[in-house]
Amino acid sequence: MAYGSGIVKGMLLTLQHLVRPPITVNYPEVERNVPVRARTNLLWFEERCTGCSTCAQACPDGCILVQTSPRPDGTLNIDRYEIDFRICMYCGLCTEACPYQAIQAGGRYDDAVYIFENMYRDRDRLTAEAQSYLRTSGGRYPNGQLQDANPLRTTMPTARSRVPVAGKDGPFGPQRLPGKADRSA
Ligand code: SF4
Ligand code: SF4
Numbered sequence: 001m002a003y004g005s006g007i008v009k010g011m012l013l014t015l016q017h018l019v020r021p022p023i024t025v026n027y028p029e030v031e032r033n034v035p036v037r038a039r040t041n042l043l044w045f046e047e048r049c050t051g052c053s054t055c056a057q058a059c060p061d062g063c064i065l066v067q068t069s070p071r072p073d074g075t076l077n078i079d080r081y082e083i084d085f086r087i088c089m090y091c092g093l094c095t096e097a098c099p100y101q102a103i104q105a106g107g108r109y110d111d112a113v114y115i116f117e118n119m120y121r122d123r124d125r126l127t128a129e130a131q132s133y134l135r136t137s138g139g140r141y142p143n144g145q146l147q148d149a150n151p152l153r154t155t156m157p158t159a160r161s162r163v164p165v166a167g168k169d170g171p172f173g174p175q176r177l178p179g180k181a182d183r184s185a
Helices: 004-020 054-059 093-099 123-136 180-185
Strands: 042-044 064-070 076-084 103-104
Touching: 042 076, 042 123, 054 064, 054 093, 054 123, 076 123
Parallel strands: none
Antiparallel strands: 042 103, 064 076
């Protein structure tokens, strides 16, 4: 190897980096796009949830609370659904356990709070998070399913059975997921 070639290579590399545009993102003024399947957070979609409590049983930290009461049609009314993010370790076991993918990994990552107790999210806050996510994703769940195009159909009564029957000309029938028009209402 010719004498000094290493220095030349090093200088060329330095020059390359001098002309390359910066890749630093000035967060929080600028935010990077998060890949749609990034496991950034937990999202609970009430319209998919049956209240079966499988997620709560699978959680090793016991941070999910599900309280239900029976309905005359055999389905469960979800009285409370809460996640205590103060003790959640984001292991994702609840998302794997849920038979209906009603709780999925995804959503925002700017989740820092000044008041620790604010990390406790009740049903209303979880639903607000989920609806906000669906608005920005055009109705697509983190698992890739579209709310409108891929209604989940099951043979057992689910929470969606409580949605009024859409009728013969309705979009999906009794177990349909709410469409975009319903969500904006
Ligand atoms: S991610 Fe893990 S710790 Fe957090 S609620 Fe789900 S199962 Fe529990
Ligand atoms: S999120 Fe899933 S596992 Fe948890 S209660 Fe709802 S349907 Fe059952």
